[in-house]
Amino acid sequence: MISVGVVGATGYAGGELLRLLLRHPRVEIATITSRGHAGAALTDWFPNLRGETDLRFSEPQVENLADCDLAFFATPNGTAMQMVPQLLAAGTRVIDLGADFRIKDVKVWSQWYGLEHACPELVEEAVYGLPEVNRQAIRAARLVANPGCYPTAVQLGFLPLVEQGLVDLDHLVADAKSGASGAGRQPKQNTMLTEVAESFRAYGASGHRHLPEIQQGLARAAGRPVELTFVPHLIPIIRGIHATLYGRLLDSEVDLQALYEKRFRDEAFVDVMPPGSHPETRTVRGINVCRIAVHRPDPGRVVVLVVEDNLVKGAAGQAVQNMNLMFGLNERVGLADIAVIP
Ligand SMILES: NC(=O)C1=CN([C@@H]2O[C@H](COP(=O)(O)OP(=O)(O)OC[C@H]3O[C@@H](n4cnc5c(N)ncnc54)[C@H](OP(=O)(O)O)[C@@H]3O)[C@@H](O)[C@H]2O)C=CC1
């Protein structure tokens, strides 16, 4: 059994992780943490888990996690980096669902996150946890930087085109929409029901912190820098990301459907839909799947539609997928759910 700890277990990503981990046949949950609620029951925060667990929170301290094989951090950016060096030294592997280890250039990370990095020496070692790109490295990693929700959707959607040099890398566009759970459980005025329902707006149009993460991943795939316009939007749904990606094609003959099907043929969690499809967020609600449809409105233009659940393939499900790889399990273990419709 893999003994795991979850830091940030009162939050949305932590709760989703526990929903998945409680049904994982090879996991034993040793520790869950909350700063203000030590001693309280997990089910007080997630009543959906009643009957599944009697876990109670403890304080997020290294000594409460150091006996685990693996610690997940489902915590705000800037949290994991405070404990990771001591945990790795104690032999505990780490998956950070936050952004502390995603950006290789620590200066760039500091500019976007407004923090000084607490352990820059570990950033290079950290493996970016997008299994569809880094599977081999994830297997051996001590420290995995789980990707952001938007970066997962945008990178998976663009990868086949970028890897093959089929699009103009100076004019990529990603128009992405997220449900309100993407903003976390902490009360914030702009994600209140009364502020989100019956409305729709963009945010971060002049710069969002996921831009450098996406550009880093696509540049690695392309072998050269890429220019991307990325605009996120908040939509009045609870879960789900829909990304519409635009590119100028450099090859008007290429069979895009065949390209995408071939690239993701062996990927358990990427579904390339039939030609002409328009994927819906509800088809991935609660499951670790990214669905993609590729369109060519005219010979020089490609439009890619991508959906995922921000809390699953965009966070907790991807973290479980990474854990499976790190511990030599089949990637699909514990991730076999089917989405609920309607
Ligand atoms: N929501 C999403 O769709 C996605 C989230 N992520 C990332 O996952 C992480 C968690 O996000 P989310 O669940 O939405 O956020 P929430 O605000 O819902 O939860 C954050 C959790 O972190 C705990 N926490 C806060 N500060 C600290 C601290 N200093 N030390 C230890 N624990 C702390 C809180 O618990 P308590 O106060 O009880 O200690 C809470 O359980 C973030 O980095 C986020 O960016 C990534 C992809 C998608």
Ligand SMILES: CC(=O)N[C@@H](CCC(=O)OP(=O)(O)O)C(=O)O
């Ligand atoms: C709707 C919404 O607010 N979404 C969040 C993204 C959540 C996420 O993936 O955050 P990290 O990169 O910090 O892990 C945002 O745009 O800030």
